[in-house]
Amino acid sequence: MFExxxxxxxxxxxxxSILIWKYLSYSFDSKKFKLLIxxxxxxxxxxxxxxxxPIFIDPFIINLSLLYALxxxxxxxxxxxxxxxxxGNFEYMGMVVLPIIGLIFILMPETSLMNIKINNLLFSHVxxxxxxxxxxxxxxxxxxxxxxxxxxLQRNNPSTIVSSLPPLETMDILLFxxxxxxxxxxxxxxxxxxxxxxxxxxxxxxxxxxxxxxAWIIFVYLLFGRLQYGWRGEKAANxxxxxFAILFLAYFGTRTFLEVFII
Numbered sequence: 001m002f003e004x005x006x007x008x009x010x011x012x013x014x015x016x017s018i019l020i021w022k023y024l025s026y027s028f029d030s031k032k033f034k035l036l037i038x039x040x041x042x043x044x045x046x047x048x049x050x051x052x053x054p055i056f057i058d059p060f061i062i063n064l065s066l067l068y069a070l071x072x073x074x075x076x077x078x079x080x081x082x083x084x085x086x087x088g089n090f091e092y093m094g095m096v097v098l099p100i101i102g103l104i105f106i107l108m109p110e111t112s113l114m115n116i117k118i119n120n121l122l123f124s125h126v127x128x129x130x131x132x133x134x135x136x137x138x139x140x141x142x143x144x145x146x147x148x149x150x151x152x153l154q155r156n157n158p159s160t161i162v163s164s165l166p167p168l169e170t171m172d173i174l175l176f177x178x179x180x181x182x183x184x185x186x187x188x189x190x191x192x193x194x195x196x197x198x199x200x201x202x203x204x205x206x207x208x209x210x211x212x213x214x215a216w217i218i219f220v221y222l223l224f225g226r227l228q229y230g231w232r233g234e235k236a237a238n239x240x241x242x243x244f245a246i247l248f249l250a251y252f253g254t255r256t257f258l259e260v261f262i263i
Contacts (some may be wrong), residue, residue, distance in 0.1 A: 003046060005050070005051050006105040006106055007105070007106060008047055008052075008143035009044060009047050009048050009102065009105045010102035010103065010106045011049060011102070012040060012041075012047065012104045013044045013078075013098045013099065013101050013104075013105075014042050014098070014099055014102045014107055016037060016040040016041045016044055016094065016098050017094055017098040017099045017102075018096050019036060019040060020036045020037055020092070020094045020095050020098070021095050021161075022145060023138070024091075024092060024095070024160070024161055024164040025160045025161060025164075026160070035172075038086060038089065041078075041082055041085075041094075041098075042082075044078070044098075045075075045078055045079065045082060046090075048071075048074075048078065048101075049075065051105075051256075052068070052071060052072060052075065054068075055068050055072070059162060064160045064192075065251065066108075067108050069130070069251075069252070070108060070252070071104065071105075072130055073130050073133055073251075074100075074101040074104055074133050074135070076130060076131055076134035077097060077101070077134045077137050077138060078097070078098070078101060080134060080135070080138065081093055081094060081097060081138065082241065089166065090143060092161070092164070092165055093138065093141045093142065093145065095142065095161075096141055096145075097137075097141055099136075099241060104120050121192075121195075121196045122196050124192065124196075125189070125192040125193055125196045128185065128188050128189045128192055129189040129192075129193070129251075131185055131211050132182065132185035132186040132188070132189040132250050133247065134241070135178065135181050135182040135185055136182045136186065136215075136219075136244055136247055137181075137242055137244070138178055139175065139178040139179050139182050139244065140240060140241055140244035142171070142174055142178055142240075143175055143236070143237035143238075143240035143241050143244075144235075144237070144241070145165060145171065146160065146171045146172060146175055146233065146236075146237045147237040147238070147241075148170075148236055149162050149165050149168055149171060149231050150234050150237075151234070153168065158161050167231075170237050172232045172233060172236070174189060175236060175237065175240065176223070176226055176236070179219060179223060179240065180223070182219065183216070183219045186212075186215070186216050186219065186247075187216065189212075190212060190213065190216060193209070193212075200208070205210035207250075208251070209218065210250075211247070211249050211250035212245050212247065212250040212251075214246055214250075215243045215246040215247035215250060218239065218242060218243035218246065219240075219243050221239075221256045222236060222240065222243070225239075
């Protein structure tokens with residue numbers, strides 16, 4: 001990746017997040033201001049998409065190093081959140097997500113190549129896995145805002161940002177809608193891994209497999225608790241964040257270990 005592109009992408013994402021903050025903090029009710037936000041976001045997405053071309057070394061080999069894995073996941077997250085915000089009022093999540101994406105491009109060092117020979121089935125597994133993690137990231141972001149909103153309301157100290165969020169009950173429902181899609185995609189990812197990966201229980205992969213299964217169990221347990229016991233609010237948010245942290249270690253903790261100590 002060329003360094004100027006990194007800074008351009010980072011700049012566009014951070015400016016977009018600042019515009020979202022201003023839009024929500026000052027309660028702008030302006031379609032033109034939201035169009036400006038979506039325009040800047042679109043520009044960031046276009047340059048982001050352009051930046052991933054080095055991943056494709058040839059039609060049958062891709063570079064899935066830690067850096068490029070993060071860049072692709074962040075692209076999926078940005079695209080999903082962009083369309084959600086375009087159709088609804090989900091831009092508040094961009095205040096947290098977009099600056100993190102921007103920082104990935106300027107703070108993440110170049111990592112060693114991890115060239116993977118792929119066939120159609122393996123490529124499908126990789127794409128499904130990255131999409132499932134992207135959805136879980138959005139679950140964690142929603143859990144963060146739900147936890148923040150409930151805490152502020154309990155202290156009777158809602159900020160302008162918190163006041164601009166959807167009602168607490170709606171935020172809770174949205175979290176579980178995200179979780180349903182996240183669990184479905186994670187289930188497909190795990191199933192495809194069992195079917196298409198020959199070394200899924202090898203010494204190098206057993207940690208990733210075990211942590212992914214543990215995260216899946218936590219998310220399924222949370223959905224069960226919602227149906228059976230009506231779990232909601234801060235408790236549901238905390239469990240979501242624990243599951244996300246474990247899945248993060250599964251996807252990127254083991255990958256970091258492989259790149260730094262093994263490869």
